[in-house]
Amino acid sequence: MEKRYYQPEIETMPVEDLKKLQSEKLVKQVKHVYENVAYYRDLMDQKGVKPEDIRGIEDLHKLPFLSKADLRDAYPYGLLGKPLKDCVRIHSTSGTTGRRVVAFYTQHDIDLWEDCCARAIVAVGGTDEDVCQVAYGYGLFTGGAGLHGGSHKVGCLTLPMSSGFTDRQIQFMDDLSATILCCTPSYAAYIGETLKEQGYKPEDIPLKAGIFGAEPWTEEMRRNIEATLGIKAYDIYGLTETSGPGVAFECCEQTGMHINEDHFLAEIIDPDTGEVLPEGSKGELVFTALDKEAFPLLRYRTRDICVLSRKPCSCGRTHIKMSKPMGRSDDMMIIRGVNVFPSQIETVLLKEGYQPNYQIVIDRVGNNDTFDVHVEMNPEQFTDTVSGITAQEKALGEAMKTMLGINPKVHLVAPKSIQRSEGKAVRIIDKRKLHD
């Protein structure tokens, strides 16, 4: 593939210059945050750190961390770095309990995010000649909006499909000759299977590349998708807290994702001690947004476990690469692209009058996640009819859907029947093999 970049001067900037740029931005950003975000100013004051102590990226470790708990405590406006009148949009993702995470964006923030997505699209060969089908969900979820904006910036003809309605996806893909597909990897696999069922061969569709993210997937799944769709499949990474997809993206090498380091400064820490680990170590990924205005999170703990590498890349990009996340340092699960915390399930159970005795079983059948929640019944909830029990299961499933955004299959079971290991119930059984 011909080497092409969306912003070549930044994407191929010599590492020394890049670090200098990061240092300049960090100093400015810390000052901006300290002056405008009281919540973080308090954290810095508690730690005895002043903005003038941060003279460059080498001082980053002096700053306090932010975690999902801080986002909950500061909800909704506590981490806002700009007046609301300067903000133009929000996106939202699930929190650890009932309270969602709401992230704010100024037009500047949207622009830099869309630039990151545009870099990802160009990295997979996208140009203004391409037809880019965005089949990520639109709305509060960042997937649709991010790739949509990136596609515009590249000048692709953008098909704003959102997710679902697979027959319609296929009709547009075929009739309008889509060349790039953006969606979750499981949805890409599903589209591939449906195409096959409908009698399409990979060569019948001009699709050449896919940008797939928002959930974990394996190399094996990549090869499957590439074979069924006749494309190259690329990973993309991001989280609502830092903007959305495009924080990091894969290039033609397909050996990890380049982090857009001019905007997002990455560290790897020991999740237990918080100590910064040297490059190449496996640990928790931490991001500092270098020039986001409205939601400028510093040292935000992603809870994703991965490895960073600055080995020179054949694509010519100098930005550091992150491996696929290899796990989590908390108990968050990603099911059908949606973040789910056991604490959310507990919140629903208590609200609906159940004891928090439950077990979550996740599996992958074909390329789709199954999501089952087994819940122990209270004696007073037991009725003598099957319809009575199935009605309770359905009502509980609906309540969980309201909280989580996805619908689990609820199974009511007898008290004390859920497997306990050393007296402690086993809360999550994940049978998917998501990490190679």
Next chain:
Amino acid sequence: MSLKQLTVFVENKQGSLVAITDNLARHNVNMRALSIADTQEFGILRLIVDDHAAAVKTLSDEGFLINTTAVVGVKIGDEPGKLSKALEVLDNAGINVEYLYAFMARTEKHAYVVLRVADNAAAETALETAGFHLITDADVDKL
């Protein structure tokens, strides 16, 4: 008036039914009638026993999920068409039967039908008005 039915949740795994019947046997509880509703995931065992209180105590002590359900017991002649007659009476009274099961008497030439309906009193009145004889817990003890 109504009969006490013992309802037990049965996990869908090997040995769970025998664990219940064993328990009742050890405590000398005799079963008069039995029915089971099963789904792919669980079963609901419904029992009429001679000593309801003893059965409740032993099963709850053992941690089984149980409840006591009031059901209607009706005596019918042991000949073709008798059950239909009883069901017609309920149908005419607009009473929906959720489930039913039957058992034979050992001595008399009669069958007994256990009916689960939403409104026991209405079903009992309808059946008695039509000339049916209802059975009670006391009758079950004697059967």
